Each structure stands twice: as C-alpha cells, then as structure tokens.
Amino acid sequence: MKIGFFSETYLPVIHGVTISIETFRKELESMGHKVYIYTLDIPGYKDKTPNVFRFKSIRIIKNPELRQLQPALHLKPVRASLEEIHKLKLDIVHAHTPFSLGVLAKSVSKEQKIPMVYTHHTDYPEYIKFYWKDKIILPRLMKVYTRWFSNLSNGIIAPSLKIKRYLRGYGVNKKIPIYVLQTGIDLNLFKKSPAAGFLVRRKLGISPQAKVLICVGRIGQEKNVEFIIRAFGEISKDREGIFLMMVGEGPFFESLKKIVKDSGLDKKVIFTGRISHDEIKDYYNAADLFVFASYTDTQGIVIIEAMACGLPVVALKDDAFSDMIADGKNSFMVNKQSEKIFAQKVNQLLGDKELYRKFAS
Structure with missing residues (x-):
C-alpha cells in the first residue's frame, strides 16, 4: 500500500509523536508498504530519508517550538504539492494531528475517495492549559474540536485506554471504531548495556x-x-x-x-x-x-x-x-x-x- 502520514511534528524535533511516527514508518516499510510523510519545514534542516515532503510553515507565538501550515492554501507551492500528492494515488491517509495538516489529510481523503485513519497523540484540552491564560473555555472548545475532527475519520488509533475513554467521553461517534495501539519500541536498540x-x-x-x-x-x-x-x-x-x-x-x-x-x-x-x-x-x-x-x-x-x-x-x-x-x-x-x-x-x-x-x- 501507499500510505500518507500527515503531521506538523516530525524530525528534527524529538518527542513522543515523532518517535511514534518513525516507529510505525519503519515497521510498515519493513512489511513492504511505502510511506510518504507530509510535514512542515524547519529552517536549516535537511531530511536524511526519502519520501518526506515539507510545506512552508509559520511559528506559533505561544510555543515557538511548534509550527503550523501557512494559512494561505492558495499559494502556488502548496497547490503544486497537493497536485503531486494526487499523482501518487495513495491508498490511505493517516493523520497524526487534528490541525492544519490533519485537515489537509482529510481533504486528500475526500478528493481521492480513500479512507483516513487518525491517531490522537496528545491530550490537547489538558495541554492547552499550560500555554493560555484561559483554563476553562479553550479546553472545552478543544474537546469540541477534537470530537469534530475525530468524526471525520474512518477509524481512530488511541495509544492507550485512557485516550480511548477520553475520546468517547468527548462524544466521538460510536460508529467510528477506536483501536488501542501502543507505540512499540525496538528491543534490539533499548536493552541493558x-x-x-x-x-x-x-x-x-x-x-x-x-x-x-x-x-x-x-x-x-x-x-x-x-x-x-x-x-x-x-x-x-x-x-x-x-x-x-x-x-x-x-x-x-x-x-x-x-x-x-x-x-x-x-x-x-x-x-x-x-x-x-x-x-x-x-x-x-x-x-x-x-x-x-x-x-x-x-x-x-x-x-x-x-x-x-x-x-x-x-x-x-x-x-x-x-x-x-x-x-x-x-x-x-x-x-x-x-x-x-x-x-x-x-x-x-x-x-x-x-x-x-x-x-x-
């Protein structure tokens, strides 16, 4: 299969989301699938692996470490990239974010009439409390947004039972299956030494x-x-x-x-x-x-x-x-x-x- 991963977070930033994406990419490729990664540019960084495509991005003021897709989707470079995605004729898209690139993943899914899987990596309602003064309204809005985006998918991956319970608690459509699938580790790499x-x-x-x-x-x-x-x-x-x-x-x-x-x-x-x-x-x-x-x-x-x-x-x-x-x-x-x-x-x-x-x- 040809699989498209969409995420604002990827190398060289190293944390749980990146590690999960890399782990699944390597495993899927070892099984004979082809994985294409669509992410955001990091000034000065050059990818060491093929099939990584980067969109122009802007920094988020509240958290400079994070980036989002430039809002002007009509820009020629973005439209050209979308045309290249369509030429690949992906079999499935996998959104690792509910934000700009997740919405883009849904757009590709809809236009190409292919399924979209969504992995809910982050406890956004809790996370957002640490970066904004409002501790009530924004977390509630984030739950509503998470429910909306989750309901756009054909299936959801939750990395733990905790997250599956959260998503059901947010009101995610019960007809959409939620699979609990933890990110494994390479035991040849992580061992006593x-x-x-x-x-x-x-x-x-x-x-x-x-x-x-x-x-x-x-x-x-x-x-x-x-x-x-x-x-x-x-x-x-x-x-x-x-x-x-x-x-x-x-x-x-x-x-x-x-x-x-x-x-x-x-x-x-x-x-x-x-x-x-x-x-x-x-x-x-x-x-x-x-x-x-x-x-x-x-x-x-x-x-x-x-x-x-x-x-x-x-x-x-x-x-x-x-x-x-x-x-x-x-x-x-x-x-x-x-x-x-x-x-x-x-x-x-x-x-x-x-x-x-x-x-x-």
Whole structure:
C-alpha cells in the first residue's frame, strides 16, 4: 500500500509523536508498504530519508517550538504539492494531528475517495492549559474540536485506554471504531548495556559509584518537570553522591534551569539538551532509576524504554501507563502530588538492594 502520514511534528524535533511516527514508518516499510510523510519545514534542516515532503510553515507565538501550515492554501507551492500528492494515488491517509495538516489529510481523503485513519497523540484540552491564560473555555472548545475532527475519520488509533475513554467521553461517534495501539519500541536498540552507560558517565563527569536518576522527555510545564526538581531536592537531602539527568529540551528549558539554580541544585542536576533517539538508550544505561511525573502523557513511551534498559521506575500514577507497570512489582506508582512521598519511594528503592534487583529484573 501507499500510505500518507500527515503531521506538523516530525524530525528534527524529538518527542513522543515523532518517535511514534518513525516507529510505525519503519515497521510498515519493513512489511513492504511505502510511506510518504507530509510535514512542515524547519529552517536549516535537511531530511536524511526519502519520501518526506515539507510545506512552508509559520511559528506559533505561544510555543515557538511548534509550527503550523501557512494559512494561505492558495499559494502556488502548496497547490503544486497537493497536485503531486494526487499523482501518487495513495491508498490511505493517516493523520497524526487534528490541525492544519490533519485537515489537509482529510481533504486528500475526500478528493481521492480513500479512507483516513487518525491517531490522537496528545491530550490537547489538558495541554492547552499550560500555554493560555484561559483554563476553562479553550479546553472545552478543544474537546469540541477534537470530537469534530475525530468524526471525520474512518477509524481512530488511541495509544492507550485512557485516550480511548477520553475520546468517547468527548462524544466521538460510536460508529467510528477506536483501536488501542501502543507505540512499540525496538528491543534490539533499548536493552541493558553497562559499557555504554559507563561512557556516558565518564563524558558527564559522573563517578561509577554515584547514584543517578534520569527523566527523559520534552521539557515543558505540561510534563510536570518542576515536581521532579522539587522531589529531587527532597531526595538529595538524605543522600550524598546522587545526580539527576534531565534529558531533552523544550519551551520550559531555560526557566527550569533557573529554578534548579535558585534551589541550589545546579551541581547535582545535569541538563543534557537534545539527545538523538538512537543515543538515548546510552543515557538510560548510565542511570540507576527512572523518574516521571507527567499526567498529560498519552502512553509514556519513555517508561517502556527505561524498563527495557533495566531501570526501575518511580512515577506519579496515571492511566496512560497503569496497564504497563505494576505498583510494588516492577515500579512504584505515587498516587498523590507529594514530593515527600515520591522521594521516600526513590530512597526506599535505592536503599534496598533486594527490592531494587526485583524491580530491575
């Protein structure tokens, strides 16, 4: 089949949506299908893989990291690109966004009389609260918009039961099937590798004897990263020789660094910045424990990656990944937004070798 993926988010930006798109692209191509990716341009970036087509875009002021299609669809370059899409005679379109390129995907679907599948990657009503002052009207409008766009599709992919429940709760037409399909990971890539971890520690100036916590993901307020810093402050009170690696970047990056400095933790918290997806496995292997506090995630890919690399997990409880990890068996799930309870669970794991070995196996 010829499959068209449509998404505003793609490489070089690295987060859950990009990882999911790349994972499905590689798997579909390994099965003999041909995948064409339609996304937005990133100034200065050149694609390393074929069949990636980029439209001119504009930045979103509230979040400069994100971009949207230029609103003037009558522009010649856009119309020319649409004509090229029609020439390919796609068999199916897959929208990974409900916004500009998702609407474009529906346009292609309608004109070519082919089905459209939609993956709902992001908890938009919750996400938008962190970037706009209005906490009531816009989230409600986003639910209405999500329902409208979802109802345009022939089938929906939800990365977790949590998202399927949300969509049904928004009033998505019951005649439209919703399939729960989590993004898998490459177990040949994500696995235990003490040697790789040792090299990362040496690069970052961390001794082999030190205890290292790691948090991987987009550094945005919606990821509850401030909670991780506050909890680490509690953890480090009782422990010497402990570090926290914050792997990733995002719109809250500089603000979080300032919070760390003001808290007197700048000697213990290491910000790595953007790390390629192929290299992140080495950073997992440099750590002793994975910590996570986001409650806006739709599936928690990073938790699966961390566990595949042999890391125990301490996370705030969330339905997005509660079916993947079991509290008290391979992780600790903290019910309350309590930094002290979170810190107690981390210290309990680090202080009990038998329990640590059980969780890491």
